[in-house]
Amino acid sequence: MALLPPWRKPPALLSSPRNDVSAGGTMLDRKFIRQNPDRVRQAVADKRESADVDAFLALDGRHLGILQEVEELKAERNRASEAINAMKREGRDASEAIAEAQRLAARIKELDAERQALELRLHEAQLGIPNLPHESVPAGGEEDAVFVRDWGEVVADPGWEIRPHWEIGEELGLLDLPRGSRVAGSGFPLFVGQGARLVRALVNLMLDLHAAAGFVELVPPLMVNSDAATGTGQLPKSAEQMYHVELDDLWLIPTAEVPVTNIYAGEILDGARLPLYYQAYTPCFRREAGAHGKDTRGLLRVHQFDKVELVKFVHPEASYDELESLLAEAEKVLQALALPYRVMTLATGDLSFAAAKCYDLEIWSGGVKRWLEISSVSNFEDFQARRANIRFRPARGEKPRFVHTLNGSGVALARLVAALLENGQTPTGKVRLPAALAPYMGGREFLER
RNA sequence: GGAGAGGUGCCGGAGCGGUUGAACGGGACGGUCUCGAAAACCGUUGAGCCCUUUGGGCUCCCUGGGUUCGAAUCCCAGCCUCUCCGCCA
Numbered sequence: 001m002a003l004l005p006p007w008r009k010p011p012a013l014l015s016s017p018r019n020d021v022s023a024g025g026t027m028l029d030r031k032f033i034r035q036n037p038d039r040v041r042q043a044v045a046d047k048r049e050s051a052d053v054d055a056f057l058a059l060d061g062r063h064l065g066i067l068q069e070v071e072e073l074k075a076e077r078n079r080a081s082e083a084i085n086a087m088k089r090e091g092r093d094a095s096e097a098i099a100e101a102q103r104l105a106a107r108i109k110e111l112d113a114e115r116q117a118l119e120l121r122l123h124e125a126q127l128g129i130p131n132l133p134h135e136s137v138p139a140g141g142e143e144d145a146v147f148v149r150d151w152g153e154v155v156a157d158p159g160w161e162i163r164p165h166w167e168i169g170e171e172l173g174l175l176d177l178p179r180g181s182r183v184a185g186s187g188f189p190l191f192v193g194q195g196a197r198l199v200r201a202l203v204n205l206m207l208d209l210h211a212a213a214g215f216v217e218l219v220p221p222l223m224v225n226s227d228a229a230t231g232t233g234q235l236p237k238s239a240e241q242m243y244h245v246e247l248d249d250l251w252l253i254p255t256a257e258v259p260v261t262n263i264y265a266g267e268i269l270d271g272a273r274l275p276l277y278y279q280a281y282t283p284c285f286r287r288e289a290g291a292h293g294k295d296t297r298g299l300l301r302v303h304q305f306d307k308v309e310l311v312k313f314v315h316p317e318a319s320y321d322e323l324e325s326l327l328a329e330a331e332k333v334l335q336a337l338a339l340p341y342r343v344m345t346l347a348t349g350d351l352s353f354a355a356a357k358c359y360d361l362e363i364w365s366g367g368v369k370r371w372l373e374i375s376s377v378s379n380f381e382d383f384q385a386r387r388a389n390i391r392f393r394p395a396r397g398e399k400p401r402f403v404h405t406l407n408g409s410g411v412a413l414a415r416l417v418a419a420l421l422e423n424g425q426t427p428t429g430k431v432r433l434p435a436a437l438a439p440y441m442g443g444r445e446f447l448e449r
Numbered sequence: 450g451g452a453g454a455g456g457u458g459c460c461g462g463a464g465c466g467g468u469u470g471a472a473c474g475g476g477a478c479g480g481u482c483u484c485g486a487a488a489a490c491c492g493u494u495g496a497g498c499c500c501u502u503u504g505g506g507c508u509c510c511c512u513g514g515g516u517u518c519g520a521a522u523c524c525c526a527g528c529c530u531c532u533c534c535g536c537c538a
Contacts, residue, residue, distance in 0.1 A: 030498095068499065071507045078507090081519040085467045094518085101518035268496085391496095396478065400496075 028129055029386065034060060043132040046139060046348035056125040063118040070115050073108045080104060127236055131383040133348045134320075134357040144347035145360070151331065152340030154364045160427045164367030165418035166298030168425055169195060172447055177298070186296070187288070187303035189414065194447055198420070198433075199306060201440035202413060203281050206308040206333050210410055213329055215279035215310055220259035222282055223250040228262040231388030233354030233380075240289045252285035256309035257407045264313065265388040268400045274392055275314040275322060279410065282307065298418060300365075300372065305414035312406040313390065316382065319404035320357075323379040327359050330375045330410045336436045339363050339419055342371065356381045361411070363419045374415050377408030421447075 033040050033056065041053045080101045087094040138146050169175030174195025180188045191199050207217060229235040229251050234242060243252040253259055260280050269276075284307050295301035310329060314322045327343065334341045346358045361375035382402035385391070391400035424432040424447075431447040438445065 064499075067507085071499065074508090075506055077518075081467075084518055088467080098518050103518095105518060397494080 028126070028131070028383070030060060030126065033057070033126075033129065039132060040129060043130060043348075046133055047130045047351055047353070048141075048349045049128075049130045049353065051128040051130065052125065053129065056122070056129065059118060059122045059125055063115065063122050066111060066115045066118065070108065070111050073104065073111065077101065077104050077108060124236075127230070127387075130353045131233075131356050131380065133351055133355075134379070134381075136345075137351065137357050138345060138347045139349075140347040141349035142347070145344040145350060146347070148343040148345055148359065150340070150342035151335060152338065154340045155423075156364075156366070158366075162366035162422055163425065164298060165365075165421040166367075168421045168429075168431060169298070169417075171429070172431065172449055174198065174421070174447060175299075185303070187301070189299055189302055189304070191417075194441075194444070195417070197441065198417060198437075198447070199413060201437055202416060203306060203308060204440050205336065205437060206410055207279065207281055209332055209336060210279045210308065210310060210329060213277075213332075215277045215329075218256075218260055218263075218278050218280040220253075220256055220263070220280050220282065222253055222259075223248075224253055224258050224262070225250060228258055228265070228388075231262045231265055232258045232384050233352075233387065234258060237353050241287050243285050243287060253282060254286045255284050255307065255407075255409075256280040256282040257311060260309065260311040261384055261390075261405050261407065262388050264390045264403075267390060269313070269390070269392040269403065271315070271392045271394045274403065275312055275318065278311045280309050280311070282309070284412075295368075298367070299414040300368065300418060302414050305412060307412045308410050310408050310410045313392075313403045314406065315392075316401065316404050319379050319381060319406060322404075322406055323357065323359075323377065326406055326408045327361075327377045330361055330377055330408045333411045334361065334363065334374070337416075337420065337434045338436075339416075339423060339434075341374070346376075352376075352378065354378075354380050354383050356383065359408075363415070364423075365415075365419060366422045367418070372415050372419070374419070375409040375411045377406070379404065379406045 028040065033053070037053060037057060044051045044053060080097065084094045084097050084101065087097060138144055166175065166177065170177070172195075173193055174191065176190045176192050177186075180190030183190075211217060223245065226235055226249065229242065234251075234254060238254075242254050244250075245252070251258075259282075260278050263278075283304055285304050288301055288303060291301060299305075310326060312322050312326060331341070331343070341361055341363045344360045344362060346360055351358055355378040358376055358378040360373045361377070362371040363374050364370075365372050381404050384405045385402040390403050390405070392403050393400050420433070421431055424434070426432055426446075429448075433441060433445055433447060
């Protein structure tokens with residue numbers, strides 16, 4: 001058996017208090033993969049993942065065969081033990097039966113060990129299989145994202161040269177990237193003075209906005225254990241994208257999605273409580289491995305940024321309606337800030353491992369002359385719920401079902417600040433703030449020297 | 450960091466190594482009774498997986514491992530919770 005990295009601890013996928021246990025019930029249902037291998041293979045191909053479905057199926061077949069054998073043996077052993085018990089009660093000599101049972105027990109131990117080893121590998125294989133894209137998701141890669149709608153008007157040419165946010169930020173004393181790098185390395189921005197206040201103002205604006213829509217505010221842990229990171233699908237696939245605290249085997253969260261989605265891991269929720277809406281402001285930490293040399297300047301790609309994340313736990317039947325309303329909720333932020341944006345439906349190849357469908361919200365950066373992703377709004381259907389074992393009971397006496405989980409950024413901050421600086425700049429070098437921010441910025445209308 | 454205590458079903462709370470998947474109580478649900486309700490009484494009330502079904506079987510009493518023919522019950526490790534002391538934002 002291959003040696004596993006310390007953060008992979010199958011087969012007990014999730015430990016207490018999750019009451020999880022079942023060897024099955026992770027990610028895509030085993031039975032589902034078994035019965036729909038072609039759909040799963042297609043999904044792997046469409047998502048440009050490398051999971052080996054056939055290897056999974058082969059393991060699954062072997063595992064099932066041994067499982068049946070083991071179960072039969074155990075049934076036999078249980079009967080034998082019962083018989084021994086009866087003999088002892090009657091005061092008869094049971095030594096022969098015990099000797100017999102010993103042989104049985106040994107056989108079981110052997111076979112079950114084999115089974116467990118298979119189970120481990122099977123679980124690994126299963127964790128590597130991505131979620132299926134929803135049927136409404138276009139096929140293709142990044143360039144095949146489908147335009148949904150836009151809002152506001154992009155002023156591509158205001159009549160003077162739009163300067164990139166890092167220049168404005170530096171000039172107005174809002175941003176000090178060299179000193180940020182000094183303390184932590186490049187990609188760790190330092191906001192200063194009104195810049196720092198702007199960050200705080202944006203966070204508060206967003207939280208207030210979403211609270212008004214019924215999102216319950218959370219302040220979650222900023223580090224999570226491997227179970228949580230597996231639950232939402234960051235592990236095992238994207239381990240290299242997260243900061244790992246070796247000594248305590250904890251991960252700095254790349255998004256509040258991880259701690260927030262996992263708060264109900266292992267629980268069976270009362271169906272009457274659904275849907276549940278949560279929001280959390282947290283810093284997010286991303287190693288951005290493999291992205292070096294890309295968007296190196298300014299705030300476009302940083303290792304630490306702030307974000308307000310929206311998370312929903314909903315009835316399966318409602319999840320696509322909930323996706324639309326979650327998207328609308330994220331859009332509200334940009335509308336409140338009067339920032340022009342567009343909505344795109346990601347194509348299969350661009351879809352994250354765990355997502356079934358995803359919209360990106362993009363704002364225009366006059367500084368780099370590009371659309372920038374500022375929010376992703378996704379429906380994971382029951383993928384995360386299976387991994388994290390989050391269920392609900394539809395009604396008294398009915399069987400538990402997996403919830404559907406969704407999340408969306410509402411909205412990611414570093415890029416938002418960049419957009420505000422670039423969109424709000426005036427010919428004189430000041431930056432006009434959106435009116436909605438005034439109450440959060442002490443009535444201030446402009447950022448200036 | 451030091452010293453103790455403990456983790457059992459929706460909750461409380463039992464559980465000599467062998468009909469305990471789990472006593473007992475509470476709650477919830479269904480029924481009887483009632484004009485209705487309360488009380489009382491009767492009943493029901495965890496999850497996962499496997500097999501061809503009515504049905505049968507295997508797992509699960511924090512997690513993982515061990516002892517045993519057989520473990521919620523014994524042993525080891527870990528995690529978590531609580532109390533006291535120390536330290537610290």
